[in-house]
Amino acid sequence: MEQQVQKKRIFSGIQPTGNLTLGNYIGALRNFNLLQDEYDCLYSIVDMHAMTVRQNPAELRKACLRTMSIFLASGLDPRKNIIYFQSQVPQHAELAWILNCFTYMGELQRMTQFKDKAAKHADNINAGLFTYPVLMAADILLYQTDLVPIGEDQRQHLELCRDIANRFNGVYGDVFKVPEPYIAKVGARIMSLNAPESKMSKSSPEGCVFLLDRPEDILRKFKRAITDSDTERCVRYDPEHKPGVANLMQIYGSAAGKTYAEIEREFDGQGYGAFKAAVGEAVVEKLRPIREETERLLADKAYLESVYRAGAEKASYIAGKTLRKVYKKVGLLAK
Ligand code: TYM
Numbered sequence: 001m002e003q004q005v006q007k008k009r010i011f012s013g014i015q016p017t018g019n020l021t022l023g024n025y026i027g028a029l030r031n032f033n034l035l036q037d038e039y040d041c042l043y044s045i046v047d048m049h050a051m052t053v054r055q056n057p058a059e060l061r062k063a064c065l066r067t068m069s070i071f072l073a074s075g076l077d078p079r080k081n082i083i084y085f086q087s088q089v090p091q092h093a094e095l096a097w098i099l100n101c102f103t104y105m106g107e108l109q110r111m112t113q114f115k116d117k118a119a120k121h122a123d124n125i126n127a128g129l130f131t132y133p134v135l136m137a138a139d140i141l142l143y144q145t146d147l148v149p150i151g152e153d154q155r156q157h158l159e160l161c162r163d164i165a166n167r168f169n170g171v172y173g174d175v176f177k178v179p180e181p182y183i184a185k186v187g188a189r190i191m192s193l194n195a196p197e198s199k200m201s202k203s204s205p206e207g208c209v210f211l212l213d214r215p216e217d218i219l220r221k222f223k224r225a226i227t228d229s230d231t232e233r234c235v236r237y238d239p240e241h242k243p244g245v246a247n248l249m250q251i252y253g254s255a256a257g258k259t260y261a262e263i264e265r266e267f268d269g270q271g272y273g274a275f276k277a278a279v280g281e282a283v284v285e286k287l288r289p290i291r292e293e294t295e296r297l298l299a300d301k302a303y304l305e306s307v308y309r310a311g312a313e314k315a316s317y318i319a320g321k322t323l324r325k326v327y328k329k330v331g332l333l334a335k
Contacts (some may be wrong), residue, residue: 001053006040007039007040008039008040008146008147008234009040009041009042009144009146009147009177010035010039010040010041010042010140010144010146010148010149010182011041011042011044011143011144011145011148011179011213012028012030012041012043012044012087012138012148012149012150012209013040013043013044013045013046013049013051013139014028014029014044014045014046014047014067014071015041015045015047015056016046016047016060016063016064016067017048017050017063017067017114017202018047018059018063018066018202019063019066019202019210019211019212019213020070020210020211021066021190021199021200021201021202021208021209021210021211021244022190022200022208022209022210022211022251022283022287023151023189023190023199023201024151024211025074025211026187026190026250026251026254027150027151027152027184027187027188027189027190028149028150028151028160029070029073029074030069030074030187030254031149031182032071032074032076032081032149033074033076034079035147036076036080036081037080037087037183038284039146039246040081041081042081042082042083042084042143042145042314042315042318043071043076043081043082043083044083044084044085044086044089044139045064045067045071045083045084045085045086045155046086046136047060047085047086048086048087048092048135049086049094049132049135049136050063051125051128052102052117052119052123052128052129052132053121053129054124057077058299059290063184063297064085065301065304066212066294066298068083068085068304068308069212069261069293069294069297069298069304070212070290070294070309070332071083071295072291072293072297072304073177073290073291073292073293073297074236074290077306078310078311082311082314083307083308083311083316084207084312084314085308085312088138088308088309088312088316089315089316089318089319090313091138091142091319091320091322091323092135092138092139092142092319093135093217094139094323095142095319095322095326096131096135096137097133097139097142098326098330099134099138099164099168100131100134101168102135102164102236103131103137103160103164103301104135105275106268107160108130108131108133108134108160111133111156111157111160112149112167113132113133113153113156113157114129114130114132114133116257117129120203122183132174133153133157133160133161136157136161137157137161137165138166139159140161140179141161141164141165141176141177141179141322142318142319142322142323143202143315143318143319143322144176144177144318144322145177145179146177146180146229147179147180147181147182147308148161148179148180148181148182149182149183149184150181150182150183151183152183152188152189152190153199154181155181155183155235156236158179158181161179162178165177166178169245172329172330175325175326175329176321176322180237183286186250186253186254187250187254190247190250191209191243191244191247192204192207192208192223193206193207193209193221193224193225193226193247193248194206194207194221194225194226195207195245196226196243196244196246197243205323206221206224207221208221209221209222209283209306211287211290211291211294212291212294213287215284215288218280218283218284218287219277219280219281219284219316221280222248222271222276222279222280222283223276223277223278223280225244225248225276226244226245226247227242227245227272227276228241228242228245229243229245233251233271233272234267234268234269235263235264235267235268235270235275236270236305237260237263237264238262244267245272246277247261248275248279251279251281251283251302252275252278252279252282255279255282255283255286256286257280264280290301321322
């Protein structure tokens with residue numbers, strides 16, 4: 001008899017921040033798509049994480065549906081993956097509380113994202129911002145996750161998640177699977193187009209391409225992208241001396257499916273102008289079908305609702321099993 005092999009499990013999440021960026025796509029969403037056949041995947045729109053900064057309620061609701069539409073439009077198949085909103089599966093918050101009691105202040109104080117965000121939102125350094133990585137650990141550990149596809153900026157949070165899991169397992173036995181990060185070699189840290197020393201992020205919109213940007217805006221942003229002030233003005237992959245060019249090569253490589261050697265050959269003897277225009281065009285073409293499909297899906301609220309309701313139900317079933325085990329281990333009376 002043919003033996004059924006249990007697929008390994010993947011969990012990842014993206015915050016519903018209005019409009020996802022090209023960094024989110026290349027660093028995470030693109031990989032979610034590549035992994036969906038081989039693994040048993042849960043992809044969550046982590047709306048509770050978004051609460052750590054002030055949100056306009058109507059805008060947040062729209063951003064949630066937009067992010068769900070982008071997930072589907074980028075190719076994630078709801079029949080193969082569990083796609084859901086974090087807030088609709090209460091076990092995330094429940095496990096986060098317990099894990100808070102297994103996480104040290106010193107560990108959270110060391111998180112670079114906390115330090116950055118606290119500096120940016122100095123008027124609102126709330127406790128949620130501080131314990132954010134614990135909620136992230138709960139997201140992952142609830143599903144006995146093997147692999148977590150993320151960009152480079154989330155590596156430190158994943159390491160903390162592993163430490164929390166090991167600490168808990170050390171006291172209560174093997175309750176949680178200890179997850180591994182899945183960080184792609186190319187594209188794990190897409191940099192800002194107009195400041196290649198910092199990460200592409202929505203806080204600097206001119207250096208950031210949004211997935212739903214209009215083609216003319218995308219082309220403009222690439223046209224103005226910083227390359228380098230090297231005297232040797234040629235397209236060559238050298239992240240140390242030509243960080244701007246290397247960043248554009250990563251983007252072009254993933255949008256057009258080309259290797260660095262192929263890109264170097266393609267632009268041999270040409271200036272940066274032609275190169276930047278080609279990167280812009282390739283990104284426009286890559287994003288066009290995603291943008292069009294997102295718009296179509298956004299108009300179909302009933303379909304979106306059917307996807308996220310079914311997703312939350314399936315996720316909750318799996319999460320419930322882990323949480324019951326945790327309650328039992330720590331001495332809480334399960335319902
Ligand atoms: P978030 O919403 O900031 O980003 C979502 C994913 O996109 C990746 N990313 C990038 N990758 C490459 N280059 C960039 N410029 C870039 N910007 C963002 C991020 O690394 C991430 O993988 N805390 C997480 C969300 C989260 C999560 C989780 C992730 C909550 N729970 C559990 C994995 C597992 C966050 O804020 O990602």
